[in-house]
Amino acid sequence: MPPILYFFALCNLVIGSGAFVLGGILQPMSASLGVSVAAAGQAMTAYAIATAVLAPLLIILTARWPRKRAIQLALLLFCVGCLICALAPNLLVLLVGRVLMGAGAMFTAAASALAVSMVPPAQRGRALSITFLGISISYAVGLPIGAWLGFEYGWRVPVWLSAAASLAALVAASWLVPAQMASAGSSFAGFRAAARQGGVLRVWTRTLLYFVAIFSVFAYVGPVLQALNPMSSTQLSMTLAVFGMAGVAGTLSGGWANDRFGAIRTMRVQLTVLVTMMCLLPLTQGHVPATLATLVVWGVAGFGMMAPQQSRLATLSPAQAPLLLSLNGSMLYVGTALGAVISGALIDTVGFAHLAWVGVPFGLLALSTLAFDRSSTPPAHTAAASSGARP
DSSP states (O other): OOTHHHHHHHHHHHHHHHHHGGGGSHHHHHHHHTOOHHHHTHHHHHHHHHHHHHHHHHHHHTTTSOHHHHHHHHHHHHHHHHHHHHHOSSHHHHHHHHHHHHHHTHHHHHHHHHHHHSSOGGGHHHHHHHHHHHHHHIIIIIHHHHHHHHHHHOTHHHHHHHHHHHHHHHHHHHHHSOTTOOOOOOOHHHHHHHHTOHHHHHHHHHHHHHHHHHHHHHTTHHHHHHHHSOOOHHHHHHHHHHHHHHHHHHHHHHHHHHHHHOHHHHHHHHHHHHHHHHHHGGGGTTOHHHHHHHHHHHHHHHHTTHHHHHHHHHHHOGGGHHHHHHHHHHHHHHHHHHHHHHHHHHHHHHOGGGHHHHHHHHHHHHHHGGGGOOOOSOOHHHHHHHHHTOO
């Protein structure tokens, strides 16, 4: 695997930690800003909407830039957004910072497109799993550490750390990313061509639906875990770390399964398992081991979806991979935003402990989209043989 992929994973660790750390510290943040937990949760919505709208636009506007400049712009926007959030005196200013952070999340789509362009088709799943590894590690490291720091020393502390880490990533990118990395030339014309493909539309729809399902819970993950099993800040951080480690395993196993069994077969299993865990989670209330076990399986299945979804898009239209992946990121963050809004509106009705059931219908709809796709991606040994036949 190209060594630069591991740097992309590190940058995604920074972005994932900064983007999602607020979900674990909504209670101290809402108290500090003088707003409700549901209102504070809309910081996730602002980030999600900004990523959905601004990241694809920036991918197109920077299409002819060398990839190094586009990556520098993304990390700069994310860093400035973190600084504004850390200094925010009220919720409105915080939301402005989150919008800038969402624009900077264009990095993930740009890095994903570069990853699939650097390796043969038989290795795309593994390349994407390495690139996305940072996102899952952020749940194992960034989110629990940030939650602990936020409860112990104030919610602004982990935000300041995110700002410092993103600045370090920007400096490192200026040094490590090769200047000659060329643009893949995404355009609106490419978007129109891709949008006519039923397979592409199904991937985007599937991403939207299963992220609505997931973030009906994880937009409010701290309060949900407290409602299931009251715990100290240290226990909460350890629980989030366990979930994150499961996510790391899921990211790696998802990439392997994609290359071995194909994207469609892999996603059918993962979505079935994910929906099952969503049904079970509220039933574990008062039983810590059962909650942890459910979260571990949830993490493996949920994070395991990323590489097959991205690989499927790259396979459907390799020439338009940057734009396709960015628009898939848009669906991801629209789903994140809708999940936060839908569950936020139902908190008073269903309670934090039962939020997972809100997402179950969306998970089932995501699973149903796979009925229209064939398992056409060859196993790894077949793909490797075919790719080896090329000069």
